[in-house]
Amino acid sequence: MSKQFQFKLVLLGESAVGKSSLVLRFVKDQFDDYRESTIGAAFLTQTVTLEDQTMVKFEIWDTAGQERYKSLAPMYYRNANCAVVVYDITQSASLEKARTWIRELQRQADPSIVIALCGNKADLSARRQVTQEEAKKYAEEEGLMWGETSAKSGEGVSDIFTAIAKKLPLTAAPSQRAGGTRGAAPGAARAGVDLNKQPSTQGSNEACNC
Amino acid sequence: MASETVDLRVARQPLHSRLSPASAGLPGDDIADIEIIREDWIRKEALKRSTTKATKSLNIRIGSFNVNGKTPSQDLSPWLRSLSIHTHSKTGAQMTEWISPLKPVSPFNISTNPIDDKYTLQHEQPLLPITSSCSPSDPDLLVLGFQELDLSTEALLYTTNTLKEDSWVAAVFAGLGEKAVLYEKLASKQLVGMLMVIIVKKSLFPNFDHIMFCSAGAGIMGFMGNKGATAIRVSFTPSTDDSADAKTPHCTVLTFVNAHLAAFEEMVERRNNDFQELSKRLVFEAPTPMGANSDTSNESSSIYKSDALFWFVNLNYRLDLSDVDTRNLLALHSDEPPILWTLLKYDQLKQAIHFRKAFADFHEHDITHLPSYRFASGALKDDLGYDKKRKPAWTDRILYMHSPSPSIGVHQLSYVSHPEITMSDHRPISSDFKIQLPVIDQDDYLRNADKLSHELWGFEDVEARGSPRIKLKSNSIEFGKIFYQQSCQTTLEVDNIGDTPCVIRFVPADIGGSICPDWLRIEPPATLLPAHMSIAITLTAFVSTACARLLNQGPRRIECMLILHTALGKDHFVVVGGEYQHTCFANSLATLTRLTGPVRTSYATLKERKEEQSASVPREAMRLINWLMEHVSGEDIDCLFNRPADENTVARIRECLDTGDELPSPQDNQHLPHGFARTLLQFLDTLAEPIVPPTLYSRCLAATDRNEAFELLDDFPSESVNIWVSLTAFLHYVVQSSPSSASHSPSRRAEILAAIFAPILLGDPKNVDLQSYGISPVGKANFLLKFIQ
Ligand SMILES: Nc1nc2c(ncn2[C@@H]2O[C@H](COP(=O)(O)OP(=O)(O)O)[C@@H](O)[C@H]2O)c(=O)[nH]1
Numbered sequence: 001m002s003k004q005f006q007f008k009l010v011l012l013g014e015s016a017v018g019k020s021s022l023v024l025r026f027v028k029d030q031f032d033d034y035r036e037s038t039i040g041a042a043f044l045t046q047t048v049t050l051e052d053q054t055m056v057k058f059e060i061w062d063t064a065g066q067e068r069y070k071s072l073a074p075m076y077y078r079n080a081n082c083a084v085v086v087y088d089i090t091q092s093a094s095l096e097k098a099r100t101w102i103r104e105l106q107r108q109a110d111p112s113i114v115i116a117l118c119g120n121k122a123d124l125s126a127r128r129q130v131t132q133e134e135a136k137k138y139a140e141e142e143g144l145m146w147g148e149t150s151a152k153s154g155e156g157v158s159d160i161f162t163a164i165a166k167k168l169p170l171t172a173a174p175s176q177r178a179g180g181t182r183g184a185a186p187g188a189a190r191a192g193v194d195l196n197k198q199p200s201t202q203g204s205n206e207a208c209n210c
Numbered sequence: 211m212a213s214e215t216v217d218l219r220v221a222r223q224p225l226h227s228r229l230s231p232a233s234a235g236l237p238g239d240d241i242a243d244i245e246i247i248r249e250d251w252i253r254k255e256a257l258k259r260s261t262t263k264a265t266k267s268l269n270i271r272i273g274s275f276n277v278n279g280k281t282p283s284q285d286l287s288p289w290l291r292s293l294s295i296h297t298h299s300k301t302g303a304q305m306t307e308w309i310s311p312l313k314p315v316s317p318f319n320i321s322t323n324p325i326d327d328k329y330t331l332q333h334e335q336p337l338l339p340i341t342s343s344c345s346p347s348d349p350d351l352l353v354l355g356f357q358e359l360d361l362s363t364e365a366l367l368y369t370t371n372t373l374k375e376d377s378w379v380a381a382v383f384a385g386l387g388e389k390a391v392l393y394e395k396l397a398s399k400q401l402v403g404m405l406m407v408i409i410v411k412k413s414l415f416p417n418f419d420h421i422m423f424c425s426a427g428a429g430i431m432g433f434m435g436n437k438g439a440t441a442i443r444v445s446f447t448p449s450t451d452d453s454a455d456a457k458t459p460h461c462t463v464l465t466f467v468n469a470h471l472a473a474f475e476e477m478v479e480r481r482n483n484d485f486q487e488l489s490k491r492l493v494f495e496a497p498t499p500m501g502a503n504s505d506t507s508n509e510s511s512s513i514y515k516s517d518a519l520f521w522f523v524n525l526n527y528r529l530d531l532s533d534v535d536t537r538n539l540l541a542l543h544s545d546e547p548p549i550l551w552t553l554l555k556y557d558q559l560k561q562a563i564h565f566r567k568a569f570a571d572f573h574e575h576d577i578t579h580l581p582s583y584r585f586a587s588g589a590l591k592d593d594l595g596y597d598k599k600r601k602p603a604w605t606d607r608i609l610y611m612h613s614p615s616p617s618i619g620v621h622q623l624s625y626v627s628h629p630e631i632t633m634s635d636h637r638p639i640s641s642d643f644k645i646q647l648p649v650i651d652q653d654d655y656l657r658n659a660d661k662l663s664h665e666l667w668g669f670e671d672v673e674a675r676g677s678p679r680i681k682l683k684s685n686s687i688e689f690g691k692i693f694y695q696q697s698c699q700t701t702l703e704v705d706n707i708g709d710t711p712c713v714i715r716f717v718p719a720d721i722g723g724s725i726c727p728d729w730l731r732i733e734p735p736a737t738l739l740p741a742h743m744s745i746a747i748t749l750t751a752f753v754s755t756a757c758a759r760l761l762n763q764g765p766r767r768i769e770c771m772l773i774l775h776t777a778l779g780k781d782h783f784v785v786v787g788g789e790y791q792h793t794c795f796a797n798s799l800a801t802l803t804r805l806t807g808p809v810r811t812s813y814a815t816l817k818e819r820k821e822e823q824s825a826s827v828p829r830e831a832m833r834l835i836n837w838l839m840e841h842v843s844g845e846d847i848d849c850l851f852n853r854p855a856d857e858n859t860v861a862r863i864r865e866c867l868d869t870g871d872e873l874p875s876p877q878d879n880q881h882l883p884h885g886f887a888r889t890l891l892q893f894l895d896t897l898a899e900p901i902v903p904p905t906l907y908s909r910c911l912a913a914t915d916r917n918e919a920f921e922l923l924d925d926f927p928s929e930s931v932n933i934w935v936s937l938t939a940f941l942h943y944v945v946q947s948s949p950s951s952a953s954h955s956p957s958r959r960a961e962i963l964a965a966i967f968a969p970i971l972l973g974d975p976k977n978v979d980l981q982s983y984g985i986s987p988v989g990k991a992n993f994l995l996k997f998i999q
């Protein structure tokens with residue numbers, strides 16, 4: 001039987017950089033020009049199958065980027081195994097914002113969190129304000145994964161999630177799950193590391209095939 | 211509701227508390243939550259849809275009487291017939307006027323626990339004045355519990371002798387006088403010395419059926435039948451002809467429990483256990499299914515499976531207070547409920563309910579009558595008629611719980627004792643209830659529930675049916691000004707814009723946290739929303755005393771973030787905010803004496819001020835005292851602190867104190883003096899700390915004369931000394947200026963004032979076990995008396 005992993009992934013970044021669009025592309029392979037902006041956090045799942053048949057299921061939290069709701073963001077990135085911090089390549093200010101998020105994650109999130117920096121709206125390269133070199137250099141300095149995407153064309157989207165899926169099982173040493181739903185006890189269902197409160201005795205729950 | 215009456219302990223549990231633990235980013239068990247919320251919603255919605263316009267009401271009079279083995283030798287009419295006809299009606303009516311205005315001063319009402327505040331607000335049970343139009347007419351149902359019918363030793367072996375029962379039933383009918391012909395006996399149940407009799411209006415006799423009985427012994431080895439309980443359950447079905455369009459009216463289950471628990475003061479744990487035991491063991495066994503009918507309810511069921519459950523009991527709970535103190539306070543009581551409330555703070559049953567050791571979630575109305583136990587005669591009795599050797603206590607009580615509305619409405623109209631019936635060492639007690647019942651068509655209900663279950667089935671299959679989608683009209687809600695103790699409401703509109711039903715619930719930011727701050731309430735906190743439907747969720751801002759203690763320390767702007775979780779879908783954020791209006795109530799002396807002006811305008815500058823700039827006495831207290839000294843005289847002064855005052859007047863005066871506006875002048879309203887007196891009491895009572903530091907109490911009580919008492923003032927903190935001196939000087943003035951026509955002599959007036967003020971000025975620390983704490987309330991009053999006499 002193939003291996004199965006489950007990880008919690010959170011999307012962060014300034015409002016309107018295309019976080020929700022990225023998720024929609026990744027989960028449903030769709031793109032909407034007119035999406036209502038999220039005031040809150042949306043939950044979605046998507047499974048990636050790697051070449052070795054390992055299945056990685058992402059539990060994705062797409063959060064609101066607005067400053068006003070910033071105090072709630074830690075609730076969504078705590079226990080996250082990975083974070084995709086998005087900026088818009090046509091807005092240099094959005095990279096600044098991304099840096100702030102990354103600093104916050106480095107300070108406050110789980111230390112083993114895998115962080116990917118993602119430059120979105122690559123289809124609009126004519127209006128580019130952030131060069132690939134600049135972003136890449138920053139990512140290397142901070143030890144982050146990096147990639148450019150276009151939620152609109154689909155370019156680079158699955159690549160970045162697949163890259164994360166490949167990296168995670170190695171770093172995060174998650175517990176294996178034979179399936180299951182969101183319905184399980186909170187925390188227990190979140191694979192990967194949960195340094196906060198989950199005692200190791202939760203193992204028995206995870207085998208449940210419900 | 212016979213076939214699907216739920217356990218009251220479950221029904222009363224807020225839906226929200228039954229859901230899985232969840233928080234932002236950690237949805238709980240959404241599937242299980244959907245199940246719970248859907249089931250609850252279908253039930254309520256089906257009830258709503260099958261409720262006819264007609265309503266029914268039942269007047270029930272409940273009585274409890276420990277007869278001490280006596281045979282009936284006196285007229286029982288005062289106990290059986292409504293208040294307006296018996297001799298104590300005047301006092302009774304006067305006392306009930308007290309209930310609402312004084313409520314905040316009653317023990318356990320000024321709670322430090324915000325949950326309690328929320329609770330009282332949600333479950334307000336206004337006691338309607340007995341003289342109003344709601345005055346109970348002849349009861350439809352009389353439910354009477356007797357204890358200690360037979361004290362003989364043989365009686366301890368279960369007997370089937372009904373002689374005693376017959377004589378008491380005969381006495382009851384005799385007591386009903388000319389009304390007796392209207393009634394007949396519906397049911398009775400005896401367990402050794404305990405007897406319960408239910409008497410019903412003949413015209414309603416056919417409406418009661420499914421009568422069931424059970425009993426259980428308590429006490430040593432659980433079979434000594436002298437302690438324990440009997441219970442009777444009845445189902446009431448309104449007649450079809452008078453319930454308009456309900457062809458198959460739904461029935462209401464009422465359960466009555468007559469209990470007698472372990473005696474003796476120190477047996478309080480035993481009593482708590484007895485209650486828990488009886489709660490488990492009182493079970494109605496279903497009759498053996500005769501024709502194995504369609505009747506589904508042939509399982510045995512708990513007494514809690516009711517729409518309303520009444521316990522009337524000789525509970526034997528006592529007062530954890532010394533004999534001297536108890537009698538002393540009772541002697542001062544006359545007509546001052548605040549003194550009874552001081553006593554009731556020490557009541558073991560109130561304590562047991564408060565700490566959830568027994569009768570948790572039961573409601574008992576405020577007690578305004580004197581203890582019902584133990585009376586004596588001749589040389590054995592004290593001035594009030596109580597046995598000199600047994601400390602008086604409220605041993606006889608009536609408590610109840612009922613399903614949340616709209617299933618049933620229960621209004622308690624009275625709660626009194628009957629001192630004129632003197633044949634026993636207990637006095638009988640009684641209570642009138644008005645039960646309001648919506649008339650529901652049972653067949654229609656089942657049809658609706660079935661239809662709804664069908665419509666709402668399977669939407670949790672998100673793969674097949676699509677994700678839930680809701681939209682909020684606004685993500686930001688503004689209350690504007692929020693005042694202390696004034697609730698203000700607004701709504702949050704939520705639309706289900708998806709094609710499937712969905713379930714929404716508010717979740718806290720952190721697991722185990724609250725979904726909103728203490729000053730906010732959300733109703734409903736969880737619900738189902740059918741496809742394309744909208745709901746207006748009510749948000750109520752209410753700053754209780756406990757909340758105000760915190761908010762008074764903070765900034766004017768108060769704000770919080772709500773997280774509305776859609777099961778199997780998004781979390782939506784809502785910012786809720788308002789402008790808190792600071793108040794001098796629920797504040798601290800240290801803060802108030804450092805303010806340069808009225809609270810509302812100067813709280814913000816507080817930090818810059820230095821300690822030594824303190825005013826000596828909070829200006830609010832001085833303004834109240836000065837007003838009273840200037841405007842009160844004669845008649846008014848005689849009963850200044852023991853007359854009810856209108857809460858609105860108090861709020862108006864408080865607002866002037868907070869803003870610095872001019873105080874109302876006495877020409878406005880003749881009741882103003884009482885309003886001011888009450889404002890002063892409440893101001894003192896809500897202070898964060900009592901004026902006298904609790905560490906000094908034992909020394910206060912040890913002071914033997916005025917000199918010693920005055921010397922103690924040296925050890926008071928500076929902000930306490932000044933207010934203490936001003937207040938006691940004022941009270942001294944009140945005592946001295948009582949008119950010659952006054953109802954009490956100056957020295958008695960001083961004693962009464964001391965008994966009212968001492969529990970406030972020397973308040974008990976919160977959440978201590980009053981018994982082990984052991985500071986005598988009379989000792990406190992005596993200390994205060996040294997300053998005001
Ligand atoms: N041209 C282009 N527009 C995009 C792309 N991704 C998102 N958008 C648009 O950017 C706007 C904001 O997208 P949204 O996903 O709501 O951003 P979010 O606030 O970060 O979730 C929307 O109008 C999208 O249609 C992209 O890759 N290319």
Ligand SMILES: [Mg+2]
Nearest residue numbers: 019020037038
């Ligand atoms: Mg978005």
